[in-house]
Amino acid sequence: MPLIHQVVEVPLIHQVNASHMLPGNNGTVRLALTLLPGTGVKKGSLVVISGGLGQPGINPQLVGDARLRKSYDIVGYDPHGAGQSTPKITCQLAENNETLSHNSNDIPAAELQARKMINACIKGTGAEILQHMSTDEAVKDLNLIRHALGEPALTAEAYSYGTEVAVLYAERYPKKTRALVLDGVMAMYAHYLPLHETHSKYAIYGRTLANCARMCRYFHNTTAAVVCWPTLRPRYAIS
Incomplete structure (x- = not known):
């Protein structure tokens, strides 16, 4: 059966505490969506949540696709700001x-x-626009996709960053969650950590050097500690 291309419109700014949100006067996001119809007796729709951040998700390829399609329509979508969805996040550096x-x-x-x-x-x-392109909006968008598909509860398979969206969805809409498969689970908010973690290590390193400059007879000041540090690491097995 042919792949069906659709668009689901969601609000740029979601209403608070609404069971389902419809596009209003706050701007609209158009989510590109594909639906591959099931081949047998339909049990529902399986929504595939792509990784990322910002990775397109239309026309997903699944392991065991033929078996799943006997009972489920396979639905993929480009999350807000990505792929064929509009408006699209553009970050072109000079x-x-x-x-x-x-x-x-x-x-x-x-x-x-x-x-x-x-x-x-x-x-x-x-x-x-950018201030409303967050994971929080991604979760609310997913609920609107479920509603547009006519599903009382979400059945989904999520990958990488998409697992974060799926987990937050289940936490926020437990009664509207049927089943989730999480592949390549990410620690919550892990994509925000590397720079912060490195910054913290750098600060600790600086304080260590300052302490050495004050306490150790080998170092006259912090600059001397920086110069000597590489020679001390192998000597004292400092990692």
Whole structure:
């Protein structure tokens, strides 16, 4: 059977505490969606939640697709801001800003690059849109997709970042959750951690050097501690 292409309209700014939200006067997001009809007696729709962030999800390929299709319509969608959904998040850096630092310990460079990327996203997409393109909106969008499919409860398979969306959905809508398969589960909010974690380690490292400068006879000041640190690490098996 042919792949069916559809669009589900959701509000850019969701209403609070609504059982299901309809597009209103706050702007509309158009989510691109594909539906591959089941081949047998239908039990429902299986929604596939893609990874990412920002990874398209229409026309998903599933392991065991033939068996699933006997009972389920397979539904894929491009989440807000990604793929064929509109408006789309655009973060085009200027050519002279595209060089990334390959030194994972260069915290100032990483922070500067992150700020440049954020500013590029704001410039390319608009702050009034970007501030409503979060995981919270992704969860609410998923509930509207379930409602548009006419399903009383969600049956879904999620990958990577999509597992975070699925878990938050189940937490927020437990009575509207039928079954979830989570593949490549991500720690909650793990995509926010690397820079913060590195920043914390860098701060601890700085405090350690300062303490050494004050307490150790080998170091006259923090600069001397920085110079000597690489030679001390192998000597004292410092990781």
